[in-house]
Amino acid sequence: RNNIVLTRNKDSIKPKKYLIVINDVSELCTYISNRNITIKDEYYVIGGAQIYDLLLPYTESIILTQFKHEFTDPKPDTYFPRIDELDTWKCDEYLNVYLTKEGYKAKICKWIRNV
Numbered sequence: 001r002n003n004i005v006l007t008r009n010k011d012s013i014k015p016k017k018y019l020i021v022i023n024d025v026s027e028l029c030t031y032i033s034n035r036n037i038t039i040k041d042e043y044y045v046i047g048g049a050q051i052y053d054l055l056l057p058y059t060e061s062i063i064l065t066q067f068k069h070e071f072t073d074p075k076p077d078t079y080f081p082r083i084d085e086l087d088t089w090k091c092d093e094y095l096n097v098y099l100t101k102e103g104y105k106a107k108i109c110k111w112i113r114n115v
Contacts, residue, residue, distance in 0.1 A: 004028065006047040006055075025054060049078040056081065061112045063095070068105040088114055 003019050010023045022028050028045075037043060044063070045055055064080065083089040092112040100106055 002041075002043045004031075004043055004045045006045055006051050049080075052080060059113070061092070061110060062089075063108065063110055065106055065108045067100075068107075083111055090114055 001018060005013055005019065005021050006023075006025070006028060007013060007021065008023065010021055013019075013021045015021050020031065022031060032043075045051065062083065064083070066084075084091070089111045091109040093110045095108040095110055097105070097107045
């Protein structure tokens with residue numbers, strides 16, 4: 001699997017064999033167009049809330065980990081959009097359900113865009 005980290009601080013992460021570090025969206029678009037990446041190619045974009053907001057309209061599928069726990073210490077200030085409440089997305093496949101070492105129930109689902 002190929003991972004793309006989209007970050008403003010490009011020097012903070014060292015690229016590796018399957019880890020590409022990109023500084024902005026225009027660089028990401030150039031990277032994709034220069035490699036003729038198609039929907040069959042699996043690339044995972046990793047970043048913060050702004051990255052997800054920016055790229056979600058262009059995304060066909062999402063691998064999302066959801067926790068059955070209300071975190072309070074520290075209380076989160078950012079959340080991924082509730083795609084489970086949107087008609088435009090559906091859980092296509094549960095990839096894993098597990099208990100974290102802290103005792104939190106987690107599930108990983110592959111979400112696909114409804115067409």
